[in-house]
Amino acid sequence: MESGQPVFEAIGLTKKYEDETLALDHVSFSVRAGEIFAMLGGNGAGKTTTINLFLNFIEPTEGEARINGIASHKDPLTAKRNVAFVSENVMLYPNFTALQNLDYFSRLGGKTQYSKENYHAVLRRVGLQEEAHTKRLRGFSKGMRQKCGIAIAILKDAPAILLDEPTSGLDPQAGFEFIELLRSLRDDGKSILMSTHDIFRAKEVADVVGIMNRGKLIMQKHAAELAGHDLEELYMKYIAGHIRDAA
Ligand SMILES: Nc1ncnc2c1ncn2[C@@H]1O[C@H](COP(=O)(O)OP(=O)(O)OP(=O)(O)O)[C@@H](O)[C@H]1O
Ligand SMILES: [Mg+2]
Incomplete structure (x- = not known):
């Protein structure tokens, strides 16, 4: 794939x-390699x-969601091979240790090396x-399970990473560490699309921030355009403006 082509x-x-x-109502955006796109928006906005x-x-119903140029609904297998997904509630095996979960999911994804x-x-x-590597997941906190989920995503070594509210429920330090990790993945050239309420x-962390409201992408701005702005204020302004326009 030519560099600079959108991954998402x-x-x-x-x-x-x-x-x-x-x-979702005619939403269009793209995320390139080495970029993090963060979707903000209230409950029910359309992020998930x-x-x-x-x-x-x-x-x-209409339109396409493409990963590396492949429309997900036309060639789901190829599209999915190109993307790693970390859900809010990571679904892993409670009876397996962290190492066993990594091994199981990597093999399931065809990575035997x-x-x-x-x-x-x-x-x-x-x-x-370190001491948690060989412990069963059963006793893990949400943050620890989240770490295993992202470890599995890293091992998949896909160019695209999808995250649905990855920092929800993490304590401040775990949230901070998670953001640092996303930065390092971005620096590895991954393309990251995430939803968040934070x-x-x-x-x-985001290179581009999108605000969704009632199925529409009502704002999309690069980090450079956001510099010097209070994003919270901007968010409230956009949402309020959208509600006014819709009335
Ligand atoms: N399976 C479904 N059937 C019918 N409506 C659905 C379904 N899933 C989601 N919706 C509706 O679609 C809209 C968008 O929901 P979605 O879950 O994408 O929002 P979200 O932005 O992820 O919200 P949250 O921040 O609460 O996670 C909401 O009105 C929701 O009720
Ligand atoms: Mg959601």
Whole structure:
């Protein structure tokens, strides 16, 4: 793929659920390699719907969600090979240790080349304390499970990373460390699309911030355009403006 091509691309992405809820209304954006795009927006704005469309968990009513140029609903297998997903509630095996979970999910994804040392190394990278590597996940805190989830995503070594509210429920230090980790993945050339309710962290880490409201992307700005602005104020202004316009 030519450099500078979008890794994530939403083109007129529209989703109307069976009950006629218009969850997404012609949303378009792109995220390149080495870029973090943070989606902000209130409950029900359409963030998870957007993520689920990229993963082909649901089909678009109109438009396309492309990963590396591949429309997710047309070639889901290839599209999914190019993306690693970390959900808010990481689904891992409670009876397996951290190492066993990494091994299981890597093999499931067709990666058989990793050694035990590779697993230890990635768990160190995500900041999981050494003694937890060989413990069953059953007793892990949310932050520890999140670290295992992102470790599995790193091992998948996909160019695209999708995260749905990755820092929700993490304590301040874990949230900070997670953001540092996203930065290092971005520096490795990954393209990252995440949803979050954390305006402060979004401003801190994102190269582009998008604000969604009732299925529409009502603001999209690069970090440089946001510098010197209070993103929280901007967020309130955009949402209020959108509600006014809709009235
Ligand atoms: N399976 C579904 N069937 C019908 N409507 C749905 C379905 N999933 C989501 N919706 C609706 O679509 C809209 C967008 O929901 P979505 O989950 O994408 O929002 P979100 O931005 O992720 O919200 P939150 O911040 O609460 O996670 C909401 O009105 C929601 O009720
Ligand atoms: Mg959501």
